[in-house]
Amino acid sequence: MFRSEKKSLYRFLSIYLLSTFILFAIGASIFYTLEKHHLIDKQRQMMTQEAEHLQHQLIALHKSFAKRLPIYIDPAYTLTLLDIDKSPIAGASTLLKQIDFTKEYQTVNSQLVYLKSIEPYYLGTAYIVLHTPINQVGITDLQRTILLFMLAAGLFFLLLGLFLGRLFIAPMREAIETMNRFIQDTTHELNTPVSTILTNLELIQTMRKCNAKEEMRRIEIASKTLSRIYDDLTYLKLNHTYHRDIRPLDLSRLLKERIAYFATAIEAKKLQLDEEIAEDVVLEMDHDDALRLIDNLLSNAIKYNRTGGKLRIELDPARLVVADSGVGMDTQTLQYVHERFRRANSSEGGFGIGLDIVHQVIKAYGFTITFSSEPDEGTEVTVRWEK
Amino acid sequence: MGKINNTANRYGGIFLCMLLLVPGTLKSAQKEKLSLEQNCLACHEAQQIPSEMIYRRYLMRYSSKKTIKAKMFAYLRHPSVKASIMPPPFFRKFPIKQATTLDDKRLKELIEAYIAHYDVDGKIIILPKTEQ
Numbered sequence: 252m253f254r255s256e257k258k259s260l261y262r263f264l265s266i267y268l269l270s271t272f273i274l275f276a277i278g279a280s281i282f283y284t285l286e287k288h289h290l291i292d293k294q295r296q297m298m299t300q301e302a303e304h305l306q307h308q309l310i311a312l313h314k315s316f317a318k319r320l321p322i323y324i325d326p327a328y329t330l331t332l333l334d335i336d337k338s339p340i341a342g343a344s345t346l347l348k349q350i351d352f353t354k355e356y357q358t359v360n361s362q363l364v365y366l367k368s369i370e371p372y373y374l375g376t377a378y379i380v381l382h383t384p385i386n387q388v389g390i391t392d393l394q395r396t397i398l399l400f401m402l403a404a405g406l407f408f409l410l411l412g413l414f415l416g417r418l419f420i421a422p423m424r425e426a427i428e429t430m431n432r433f434i435q436d437t438t439h440e441l442n443t444p445v446s447t448i449l450t451n452l453e454l455i456q457t458m459r460k461c462n463a464k465e466e467m468r469r470i471e472i473a474s475k476t477l478s479r480i481y482d483d484l485t486y487l488k489l490n491h492t493y494h495r496d497i498r499p500l501d502l503s504r505l506l507k508e509r510i511a512y513f514a515t516a517i518e519a520k521k522l523q524l525d526e527e528i529a530e531d532v533v534l535e536m537d538h539d540d541a542l543r544l545i546d547n548l549l550s551n552a553i554k555y556n557r558t559g560g561k562l563r564i565e566l567d568p569a570r571l572v573v574a575d576s577g578v579g580m581d582t583q584t585l586q587y588v589h590e591r592f593r594r595a596n597s598s599e600g601g602f603g604i605g606l607d608i609v610h611q612v613i614k615a616y617g618f619t620i621t622f623s624s625e626p627d628e629g630t631e632v633t634v635r636w637e638k
Numbered sequence: 639m640g641k642i643n644n645t646a647n648r649y650g651g652i653f654l655c656m657l658l659l660v661p662g663t664l665k666s667a668q669k670e671k672l673s674l675e676q677n678c679l680a681c682h683e684a685q686q687i688p689s690e691m692i693y694r695r696y697l698m699r700y701s702s703k704k705t706i707k708a709k710m711f712a713y714l715r716h717p718s719v720k721a722s723i724m725p726p727p728f729f730r731k732f733p734i735k736q737a738t739t740l741d742d743k744r745l746k747e748l749i750e751a752y753i754a755h756y757d758v759d760g761k762i763i764i765l766p767k768t769e770q
Binding site for chain 1: 764
């Protein structure tokens, strides 16, 4: 799967799953509240029935003059009979002080309390107070059911999201594949002629005397630019299947080599080169990655510089700085400058893949990159590897 | 050792007080009951007046002991059909009594004893349905 494809899929999945989760959470919360009320209502209904039954017993006992007046109650409930002054006649609930006598049903200390007023006052009873613990087993079962449902729904929607996501990004995948095929074909076709031009150019410069030196220099710059574009495109194409060969790399030496490689272009643009390259800066890095990082930074600094401008290159054990005195960029442009096929300035040629490659390398090695730029004054790019 | 002796002495003292007070309280309760029987129940029984049923009517109408005491006191001090808890037909069989000659304090004590004698407190027992 391609990088952009993955990014789109993750974005789609996160939005899809988050919205689904919020929707389900609201639904589950409403369902839980309703079901909990239903469970409590059921308990209340049973308490009401029990209180009715107790009232009937009181009516019957009121006519009895026996020495013992037994009242039978379901052992799940605690009963207290109160007179009109709220003094206990039988039973003595510990919750009496906390009961609100204006409410028929209430919850006190996790106990469901039912207060039934009766009149006339059989055996002097004005209130039947019943209480029982809230059915926590039912509520726990309900919570467990909802949690399981949420998990199952989450899994189902995750799979559905993956399926839908792949379906949605299929056209994008096709577009990327087409572009990759095009790049592959183009690079393949470019490789041979570019190599031939560069080899023959070198042969002419070394073995034969040529009067058209300026024209030869232009051909060299153009050929090297073509060669670098070829390298960038190959790097991009191979990126997702690329196996890095990481080993100690003399960055100082490589940087000097690449400056020499760009010498013709620097000279053509009459740039004033200011080099401060520390010796023996060694990094654990793949050669191609380092090459693409340096080449792209140097190439941009030359390409977007003004004729007769300055090019400053600094390398020390902690960082690499490439600064130019060219067109520069505004703050808004800096935000998307690293995106593929984005070009900060269309005055120069290119595909807009240079800084994308730089960012890929930075990300792969955990380096940091900072841009300091002012329009018409220039850009300074700093890559740091030491935290 | 001294501390143990002190504790033993204290509990011994409490026990002695209880021994002296309990018979006193029991004697007082018996005296009140006897007085109630002489002043009230003797007549009620002779005339076959259903005292316990009358008290149940008080309970059913007023519930509050305080109100019942006040209503009984008012009736005994100034007996009338209107002030009575019993319905008017009751007085066709049982003539209305004379106003009591007892002083207020004595009358209140006897009302207390009457209520204590017929009250349902302690008689109502809450039992689980399994024992029905």
